[in-house]
Amino acid sequence: MNSRRDFLKGSLVLGVAAAAGRPGIARAATTFPPGLVYTKDYLGRWKGKEGAHVPKVTVEGGKVTILTPHPMTPAHFIVKHTLLSADGNVLGEKTFTAADPKAESVYNLPADFKGALWATSFCNLHDLWLTEFTV
Numbered sequence: 001m002n003s004r005r006d007f008l009k010g011s012l013v014l015g016v017a018a019a020a021g022r023p024g025i026a027r028a029a030t031t032f033p034p035g036l037v038y039t040k041d042y043l044g045r046w047k048g049k050e051g052a053h054v055p056k057v058t059v060e061g062g063k064v065t066i067l068t069p070h071p072m073t074p075a076h077f078i079v080k081h082t083l084l085s086a087d088g089n090v091l092g093e094k095t096f097t098a099a100d101p102k103a104e105s106v107y108n109l110p111a112d113f114k115g116a117l118w119a120t121s122f123c124n125l126h127d128l129w130l131t132e133f134t135v
């Protein structure tokens with residue numbers, strides 16, 4: 001149950017951090033039930049699956065690259081990536097099919113962007129995974 005408690009604590013921190021000084025933005029993070037979103041720190045029922053599901057993020061030259069090192073087969077593949085800002089804006093998204101060779105997407109950041117971002121990756125069998133990072 002420690003991982004659940006840590007996840008809830010992390011969600012609270014995320015929600016509070018996201019809401020600080022920005023009225024009207026996503027406080028919903030504080031109410032996420034366990035098992036809705038998985039992270040490197042909250043593996044829930046998918047413990048052992050993190051290596052292929054936690055989105056790997058690279059930031060370079062004003063671009064964010066999200067890579068999910070996951071097999072892409074007709075029965076099991078990454079469906080979608082999204083890049084979200086702290087105020088809930090979708091800065092980019094890419095939908096994949098099993099025919100794509102890999103689950104990789106690249107997004108241009110707004111000029112001079114600084115702040116927290118969230119990269120998501122959705123597996124058709126292993127649900128929604130999230131990596132928080134700051135640029």
Ligand SMILES: [Fe+2]
Nearest residue numbers: 123124125126
């Ligand atoms: Fe998967």
